[in-house]
Amino acid sequence: MNTTDEKTIRGKIRAFILASIHVPDLADDDNLFESGIVNSLFAVQLMTFLEKTFGIEVGPDDLEIANFQSIAAAAGFVVRKPAQPAQPATA
Amino acid sequence: MTSCLTDAQQTRQREFREFVARHLEPFAAEWDRAEKIPDATIARIAEAGYLGSTLPERFGGQGWDTVTFGLLNEAFGRASAALTDLLTVQAMVSMTLLKWGSDAQKSRWLPQLARGEIIGAFAMTEPGAGSDLQSLATRFTESAGGAFRLDGTKTWISYGQTAGVFVVIGHAGPLPVACIVPRDAAGVKIEPITGMLGYRAAGLATVTFTDVEIAATDVIGKPGAALNYIAPVGLQYGRISTACSALGLLRGCFEEATARAATRKIGSGTVGDFGMIRSMLARMGTDMHAAALLCLAACRATDERLPEAFTKTLMAKFFASRAAVRAASDAVQIWGAAGCHEDAPVARYYRDAKILELIEGSTQIHEELLGRAFIETAPKPAR
Numbered sequence: 085m086n087t088t089d090e091k092t093i094r095g096k097i098r099a100f101i102l103a104s105i106h107v108p109d110l111a112d113d114d115n116l117f118e119s120g121i122v123n124s125l126f127a128v129q130l131m132t133f134l135e136k137t138f139g140i141e142v143g144p145d146d147l148e149i150a151n152f153q154s155i156a157a158a159a160g161f162v163v164r165k166p167a168q169p170a171q172p173a174t175a
Numbered sequence: 176m177t178s179c180l181t182d183a184q185q186t187r188q189r190e191f192r193e194f195v196a197r198h199l200e201p202f203a204a205e206w207d208r209a210e211k212i213p214d215a216t217i218a219r220i221a222e223a224g225y226l227g228s229t230l231p232e233r234f235g236g237q238g239w240d241t242v243t244f245g246l247l248n249e250a251f252g253r254a255s256a257a258l259t260d261l262l263t264v265q266a267m268v269s270m271t272l273l274k275w276g277s278d279a280q281k282s283r284w285l286p287q288l289a290r291g292e293i294i295g296a297f298a299m300t301e302p303g304a305g306s307d308l309q310s311l312a313t314r315f316t317e318s319a320g321g322a323f324r325l326d327g328t329k330t331w332i333s334y335g336q337t338a339g340v341f342v343v344i345g346h347a348g349p350l351p352v353a354c355i356v357p358r359d360a361a362g363v364k365i366e367p368i369t370g371m372l373g374y375r376a377a378g379l380a381t382v383t384f385t386d387v388e389i390a391a392t393d394v395i396g397k398p399g400a401a402l403n404y405i406a407p408v409g410l411q412y413g414r415i416s417t418a419c420s421a422l423g424l425l426r427g428c429f430e431e432a433t434a435r436a437a438t439r440k441i442g443s444g445t446v447g448d449f450g451m452i453r454s455m456l457a458r459m460g461t462d463m464h465a466a467a468l469l470c471l472a473a474c475r476a477t478d479e480r481l482p483e484a485f486t487k488t489l490m491a492k493f494f495a496s497r498a499a500v501r502a503a504s505d506a507v508q509i510w511g512a513a514g515c516h517e518d519a520p521v522a523r524y525y526r527d528a529k530i531l532e533l534i535e536g537s538t539q540i541h542e543e544l545l546g547r548a549f550i551e552t553a554p555k556p557a558r
Contacts, residue, residue, distance in 0.1 A: 100482070106551045123547050127403035129482040136480045144275045147400035 093138065093159040100133050101155065112156040117149060127152065134162055141168040179471055180242070187243050191250035194223060203255040206376040207523050210369050212258055217337070221291020226265045229412065230273060234281065235289035244412075245419040245474040252423020256527040257376035259423065260333045261294070263416035263535070267409040268295025268342050271353075274408045275396045280355060284340060296338035297409055298329040298356075298382055305537070308402050313345030313384070315352045315398075321391030323347060325356065325384045333534070335380025336367050342409065343384065344401050351401035355393045362387035373526035374534075411485060413535040414492040415477065418470050421495035421531045424524050425463045428502035431521050432456060432509045439511075446509060455505040462498035469494050486548050493541035496531035503528040 094112055101110060105122055116122050116130075130152060131142050140162060151161040180188065198219055206212050220226060229244050230236025239247075244266065251259040269288045272280055287293040304310040313327025327345050332338075341356045341363075356363060368379040396405050433456055436447030446452050469491040476484035506521040507514040514521045532538045 104482075104552060106553070123544070123551065124403070125407065125485050125544060125548065128407040129485055131404065132480060132484070133482040136482070144277060144396040147275070147397040147404055149399060 090159050090163050093162050094155050096137060097130075097134070097155050097158050097162075100137075101130070104129060110155060112159075113154050115153050117153055130158065134158060138162045138165075139167040140165040180246075184240075184243055184246060187239070188246045188250065191247050192253075195250045195254045199251065199258060200254040203258070204518065204520070204523060206255065207257065208375075208517070210371075210375045211378065212261065212376050216258075217261065217291065217294070220261070225262065226291035226294075227269070227289030228262075229266050230269050230285055230289040234273075234285035236269075236285075241415060241474040241477040242471065245415060245470055248416045248419035249423040249426070249470070252420035253427045254423075255376065255523075256420050256424055256531060257374045259416065259420035260374060260377045260534075263413050263420070264296050264334050264338070265291075265294060266412040266416055267297040268340065270412045271297075271342055271395065271405060271409040272355075275353075275400075275405050277392070279392060280395070284355065287339075293339035294334055294337050296332050296335050296341050296382075297413065298332050298335070298341045298343045299406065300329060300331050302328060302330050308344070308351075308406065311345050311351070313343065315345055315347035315354070315389065317347060318388075321394070323352070323354070323389040323394070325354070325362075325387040325389050328381065328383045330381040331368065332380050332382050333374070334378045335365060335382050336378035341382065342395065344406055347398050350399040351403075351406075352398045353395040353401040353405045354389050355395060356384065356387060356389065360387050371530075373523075373528070373530040375526075407485070410535060411477065411488055414488045415470075415473055417531060417535045418466075418473065418488065418491040418495045421492070421499040421528070422463070422466045422470050424499045424528055424531070425459070425466055425495065425502045427520060428499070428506035428524050429456075429459050429463050431524075432459060432502075432506040435510050452509055455509060459502045459505055462502060466491070466495040466498050486545065489536075489541050489545050489548075492535065493538060493545060496528075497538060499524075499528040499531050 098110060104126060134140060135142055150157060152158050224237045225247060227236035228239045228247055229241070232238045248259055248262055251262060265288060269285065272284055288295055299308065301312055303312055313325070313329065315323040315325055317323055325343065325345065329343065339358050341358070342353060343356050344351065344353045346352065362385040364383040364385065366381045368381060371379060436452050436456060437445060439446040473484065473488040473491040476487045503521065503525040507525050510519060510521050513519055516522060
């Protein structure tokens with residue numbers, strides 16, 4: 085994936101986050117979890133959004149907070165992760 | 176709700192309801208009194224494939240969608256919420272391992288869970304920590320090579336009496352950790368809990384872990400991920416199951432109450448001739464249909480892997496469990512003194528309904544999560 089793709093991915097992730105939590109804006113590197121701006125459901129909702137939107141499957145080896153802690157981190161994770169064929173819910 | 180289902184889902188729904196009417200409902204009161212589901216009944220449910228309903232066929236499961244899983248729970252809920260809780264815990268453990276288990280963990284446990292050869296239990300609640308998972312006192316102490324020693328007490332664990340494997344959640348230092356513990360692991364002690372208000376047949380237990388050796392290969396996912404990623408998957412299925420169980424109980428209340436209102440003679444008329452009774456039935460029937468739509472929306476969003484599936488499921492569980500409590504109270508009221516006897520199904524519904532409001536997150540936890548979510552997703556003023 086090229087940088088344009090990653091920029092597009094960041095934009096989609098930002099739009100999802102801003103629709104999910106009550107903050108005026110977010111920088112790409114703002115830490116979502118340290119800032120306390122997200123609720124306890126947000127982590128799994130963001131993960132589900134990434135899986136659904138970008139056709140990836142988050143697995144047990146991906147469970148590093150560093151993969152999801154910011155818009156930039158999540159976009160980088162998506163870029164590195166190969167797309168998966170569609171599967172049933174949480175399969 | 177039936178008109179919103181596919182042909183395959185409708186066929187399954189008929190199959191589930193026939194199974195329940197034949198094999199479960201006639202015996203539910205007996206199980207409630209005995210505070211136990213017979214092994215033969217669990218074996219029959221396993222044989223029907225119902226304990227592996229959500230697992231893919233490659234692991235020996237049925238591979239049914241979440242809507243069908245919801246229909247199964249609704250059908251069971253009409254007979255016994257305590258028995259439906261078996262589907263709840265099995266799905267919680269199965270789906271947690273399906274999503275987050277290693278290949279070795281999946282190979283070892285999922286086929287057994289799918290076939291119902293083993294029952295899973297989700298061990299989160301503690302004597303000092305219920306809905307507040309940050310307060311869990313169960314400790315993982317790291318030993319060599321990524322292994323741990325586990326110490327802690329879990330209580331009110333559904334089907335803890337019969338479970339062959341536990342998913343246990345605690346902390347290693349500040350990090351929340353989830354692991355698999357077989358029932359026969361050294362240091363596991365299981366004490367049955369009896370005398371419950373409701374869910375009397377759900378085999379509740381207190382499970383104590385004392386210096387239990389946890390191999391690195393029995394840790395689920397990675398340390399640090401248990402509360403944000405691992406538990407929510409299990410809880411999602413637990414809440415769907417509980418919401419649909421509440422819907423089934425609601426249907427039971429509605430059917431029992433309307434039948435009573437139509438047939439119970441008072442003077443020259445029936446109970447249903449009184450406007451106040453018809454008001455109760457109007458609320459009950461409308462609640463039932465509203466709960467059905469919320470459950471369906473939650474199941475469909477889960478099938479479509481939508482991020483909003485989690486809040487839709489919270490809404491379904493929150494509404495259906497509270498509506499079930501109201502319905503059970505009114506059903507007993509309509510039945511009168513006869514509804515207060517242990518032989519009356521509405522008496523058991525009344526006791527079981529209250530438990531629905533407490534498990535998989537209390538009503539108050541649901542209000543906190545939903546209220547916060549609604550504020551956070553409120554339209555923002557234009558800048």
